[in-house]
Amino acid sequence: MEHKVENLTFKKNDVEKLLLNLDLNPYSQKNKDFRYCLSLIYELIEEEFEETFDTKNPLLRNTDIEFTTSGSDVEIFISPPYAFDFYLKSRGSLYKLKNSYKGDKLGYSIPLDLFFDYFTGLDENIDLKETTENYRFFFTLTQFVKKTVEKLNFIPTVQCRKETFSVIWEPYFKNKDYLSAYQEIVQNDFLDLETSKKLVDRYLNHLIFTFLNVKSNRFKDLKSAAFFAKNTSHKRAFKGSDLAIDIQTWLDEMSLGAYEIVPVFDITKCDNDTGDKFLMKILAKNKTSGEVKELDALSDFEKTIVEKQLSWATKYIEDLEDVTLELDLAGVYKIVTQISYYLSQAGMEVKLPSDFDNVIIPRASINARVKQKRLGEAQEALDFTNNSIISLDEIMDFSIEIALGDGERLTPQEFQEITKDIDKTGGGLIKYKDRYILVDKDETEKLLKQLESKPNLKMNKIKLLHSALSGKIDEYDFDYDEAFAKIISDFTKVEDIELPENLHGELRAYQKIGYKWLYTNVQKGFGCCIADDMGLGKTIQVISLILKLKAEKKLKAPVLIVCPTTLMGNWERELENFSPSLSVLKYHGLQRELCKDVLSHDVILTTYAVLRIDKEEFKKHNWTLMVIDEAQNIKNPGTSQTQAIKAVKADMRIAMTGTPVENRLSELWSIFDFINKGYLGSISDFGKNYAVPIERFKDSARIDKLKLAIAPFMLRRLKTDKTIISDLPDKLVMDEFCYLSKPQAALYERVLNQSMGDISSAKASINRRGAIFKLITALKQVCNHPYHYLKHGDMSQHASGKTQKLISILQNILANDEKVLIFTQYKQMGEILEKIIYNEFSQNPLFFHGSLNIKAREELISRFVNDVREKIMVLSLKAGGLGLNLTTASNVIHYDLWWNPAVEDQATDRTYRIGQDKNVMVHRLITLATFEEKIDKIIKSKRELADTAVFAGEKNIADMTDEEIYEIFSLA
Structure with missing residues (x-):
């Protein structure tokens, strides 16, 4: 049973x-x-x-x-x-x-x-x-x-x-x-x-x-x-109240956004000459089917769900007992500015008339010109050898006007004229020409005071730089003349420096630019974020910088590199390959210790989890350079992990990520708070100045200002950039290293020890060969995923180092809206990957395997090639290795490797063939410290004999002694 x-x-x-x-x-x-x-x-x-x-x-x-x-x-x-x-x-x-x-x-x-x-x-x-x-x-x-x-x-x-x-x-x-x-x-x-x-x-x-x-x-x-x-x-x-009911009512708010049926607040403009009367009708939408219904057409169960959500919405909109409400401009204004954001975050929808696609928010604008005799002082204002306080009004002349966001300016008198009725209306939306201006009584009074008063023009140099790049000083827009623009342009120029002599590797043209950009920023005392697309080689650019700093004797203390556990192996190998002259200490595992001679190492390599646990140990040291890879790991400012990272002292800071913003702009703020603390202000300042106007109102002017502000300190190149494509090989093969998880390592040892007993006790040659090949298959399965071998237990990505690595790669591929083929030798492993991928990304990958009939195969291929929504196809290597043309995919992942590279190449050629107009990124997953790493080295050292290196070479595994077999398969 x-x-x-x-x-x-x-x-x-x-x-x-x-x-x-x-x-x-x-x-x-x-x-x-x-x-x-x-x-x-x-x-x-x-x-x-x-x-x-x-x-x-x-x-x-x-x-x-x-x-x-x-x-x-x-x-x-x-x-x-x-x-x-x-x-x-x-x-x-x-x-x-x-x-x-x-x-x-x-x-x-x-x-x-x-x-x-x-x-x-x-x-x-x-x-x-x-x-x-x-x-x-x-x-x-x-x-x-x-x-x-x-x-x-x-x-x-x-x-x-x-x-x-x-x-x-x-x-x-x-x-x-x-x-x-x-x-x-x-x-x-x-x-x-x-x-x-x-x-x-x-x-x-x-x-x-x-x-x-x-x-x-x-x-x-x-x-x-x-x-x-x-x-x-x-x-x-x-x-006097029932605390139990009070708390449960509060907890019920957690279910908002999870409902299938949600209210839609549909606002339409009435047909009147003034354009200031509106109707808001409450409808209901099925999120899965997209069908929108009148409330009367809902079932009793659906009505209950919608009423529960509307009850919560009464915190923001009163009188929701009526299905249809009349609104004036002030009412629509309140919904646009104060309410729609919260409704949408709760899963509800607000539909506005098309006129509101580009609502104008007026702002006070400072127009500045460098005084003729003060040009030299203006240049010195951006000398960051010190961060002293400067007074801009001593080197610039100013005037203040109202900016409407698209280059149009209003004088104080013109603005007062269009807002003259503000005391009666209390504010709202004002029709101006063929657009709407969003005004509020308090904000308008504040603007008028800004026009009359003199702004505070004393600031430190980092604030000046942000103001100059973003075009914003506190509550004012900041426009300046060509003379100051040239000073800014000269300041942001990248230095032309030589590559370090002891770099073991060649940088592509765009990587040399990235290396010089990194060097220029850290030399000026600024942190920076390199956000190149996955596969473009961020790591070698950072390693080149470290080598240069060492060559110039600027590593007064070690470099601290923090990465996810899944990238630890890659960093080890890349440091070993590209910079063997660097002394590297890996701080990880149960026996980890930051020894007394930590200063004798050039690089300390650790993980986010370890740093969070041992943060007090890391805080004892002042590091020359701190590098965080996959910097989206500090996207939430309030987590203990983010706070631990930011508490570590370092002279220079670099963030690396392929996805600087995943969901909210606050994630970008958190990265900048790490690399250049204070540059984007406090989190509340950033919300007021950027996040709210951009996320809530799609304010294109603020988007442009934010891009300008971060441009000198964030470098992002995509594989689709023309300058990048021309510099990349048609096929870029990358070894992706991972470690066994703890349970995997224990299972690997157990299987190996049991199998070695079977091999040693096998008397007949044929029985010994059978036991050896059984061991090979078993350890391949263990390296793939414990569930693949055990056939029960935890099937999550966390159970296997290799699936963790796979998910990390897929996150970057999907973030770039690209397609990918994943090859595995085993149908059962393909089924496991199907489930893991669905659970991580809520999308079913296509699975192409040998059990499918011809019609089913053709349908899968057609869907993958023609349907833009189908991003991932898993293929069993035997079924998908030959005869397919899948050039819509620009990424290939070999989940488990054949020991015959010709078979692997045939699979890769499904994407890398005539008709492929993109660069193909090939990822080979290899588990470190296992037989996979050892066999991969054999293959690479004898590639011309690769198809015989294991099974028919000078010395077959089957002909090896027990000691030799154990040496190959044991954990390093």
């Missing part, structure tokens, strides 16, 4: 979106910190949960586990008790369990929480062969609950009693794959459905509350945290 769950893989819950519409606190708890506490809980679990329960508990071999139900609770009986006794003693447990008989079986009943603790500490890749069916079922249930927590697929809810209540945690079923896995778990042959559900709920709460108890010192507002971080009861009555 085996209970198997096909797939424990599901997408991580987007907590940021979940908390987006949540007020800071419930209505009756205004002075508390509820949302922050909730956010911190999710953040702590995301970053630290996995390592907390890694206790490696022993297997209970030949131990029977029986489940019995008592009401809605589950009781656990273990027999015989000896193995569990040994486990308790090994943990120093004080539990005294009394032996009893159940039928003729000697054992004891154990508390459920103790049972949870034992199973939580089991290695997810442990061999379960000598265990019972009940044991294996509970092991699978444990893995599911742990993945529920790790992937943040849970939300808080209120559990009410007569006079008290508790806040507990429950599974969150928005993700269909998660719901499917949940249903497979609770529908089993061991417990009835309701008991299974309650068991999952109890286990989930046990894990979360146990974890939060360990992290209790991380909460500043203990009173707010007490509601979520402790499983305690609270009184419902609170100052």
Whole structure:
């Protein structure tokens, strides 16, 4: 009676979106910190949960586990008790369990929480062969609950009693794959459905509350945290209100944006001469089908969903009882400026008349000219050898006008004329020529005061540079003459410097430009962000800079490089290949130590996770240069990881990323806050000056100003740029290195040791060959993904270093709206990749394999070639290696490598052939410290014999001694 769950893989819950519409606190708890506490809980679990329960508990071999139900609770009986006794003693447990008989079986009943603790500490890749069916079922249930927590697929809810209540945690079923896995778990042959559900709920709460108890010192507002971080009861009555209902009403806001049916606020202009009357009609839209309906046409269930959302929207728009509302310009103005943003963030839609596509926001503008006799002083103003305070009015003449965003200017008198009725109307939208100007009474008064008053023109030099590049001084636009423009142009020129002599490699023309650009910025004391497209070689440009700094004796302290774990191997190899003269220390792993002679190394290489954990150690040093790769890892300013990165002291800073902005402009601010702190102002200043006007109002003028402001410090080249295409080879092959995950490494060792026993004991030659080839296949599968070998357990990307690397590459490819082919030798691995890719990107990749008939194959090819939405195709190498023309893809990923490079080349040629008008990027995934790396070196050293190097060369693997075989396959 085996209970198997096909797939424990599901997408991580987007907590940021979940908390987006949540007020800071419930209505009756205004002075508390509820949302922050909730956010911190999710953040702590995301970053630290996995390592907390890694206790490696022993297997209970030949131990029977029986489940019995008592009401809605589950009781656990273990027999015989000896193995569990040994486990308790090994943990120093004080539990005294009394032996009893159940039928003729000697054992004891154990508390459920103790049972949870034992199973939580089991290695997810442990061999379960000598265990019972009940044991294996509970092991699978444990893995599911742990993945529920790790992937943040849970939300808080209120559990009410007569006079008290508790806040507990429950599974969150928005993700269909998660719901499917949940249903497979609770529908089993061991417990009835309701008991299974309650068991999952109890286990989930046990894990979360146990974890939060360990992290209790991380909460500043203990009173707010007490509601979520402790499983305690609270009184419902609170100052005349029901606190339980108040908190649940607040928590219901987390579901906004998750509904299939959403309200649409459709605003149309009435047919009147003045153009100042509007109608707003409330409709409902199905997000999947796109169908829009009148509210009367909805089913009762759909109406309930829409009414719940409209009830929340009344915080922003009153009188929503009426389906149709009349609005004047002031009403539309309020929706445009204050309301539409919040409605759209909650998943609702606001449709405005086409006239509002380009609403003008007036601004005060400073027009400046360099005084004739002060040109030299203006040039000195951008000498950054010091950041002294300067007074612009001493070197420039100024006038102040009103700018309308498109070059048109109004004098103070003209602006006063068009806003003369502002006292009566309170502001709103004013018809001006054939457009609308957005005005507000308070803002207009502020503008008029700006026109009359003198702006503060004393500032430090970094603020002057931002003002000059962005065209903005505080609340004023900043326009200047050609003389000052030339000074700015000269300042931003890139120095022409030689490449370092000890660079082992050739830079392409665009890479030389990038190297010189990096050098110019750091020499002037500025941090910078190199944001080249994936595959354009950001790493070698940064390595060239490090070599140059060392050659010029400017490395007074080491360079600190921080990257995701998936890129650690790539950095090691590229530093080794391009700069063997650099002394590199890898700071990673359980035995890591920043030794006393850390200053004797040129480069310290570590990961984001390690730096976050050991931040105090890193803060002890002042680094010459700090480089962060995949800088989108600090996109959220408030996370502990971002704060740890920014707390490290460094003379120079470089950020590397292929996706500087993924969702919000605040991500760009966070990167600039790292490279040039203060340059874009505070996060609130940035929101007011850029993020809100751009994200909410699509303000093209602000977009242009932001581009100008960041241009000197952010370099982004795309593969599609004409100057880049001409400089790239038609086919660029990149080895992508990764490490085994911890569970993978343990499984690899176990499989190798078991197989070596079989090889050593095989007497007949044919049996020995069979055992060797069985080992090769098994280790290939382990390197691919533990699930590929085990056929059960965790199918997520995190279980395999190779799938983590794959997802990282795919993120960049999809961000550039490109297509990709992924080749694997194994159909089952293709099926695993299908599920992992869907869970990460919410899109089903096409899967081309040998079991498809001709018609199905042709349909898949046609969809991939002709449908712009189809970005990813997975192919089994034998089925997809020959006879296909898939030149719409410009990226190829070899997930697992054949040892015959001719077969690999044939697969690559599906994209790299006649008709391909793009450069093809080929990624070969190789697992470091395993036989994959060793075999790859053999292939590269004897490429002309590559097809025989393994199976038919001078010395076949099958003819090697046991010691030689172990040497090739053992972990380095």
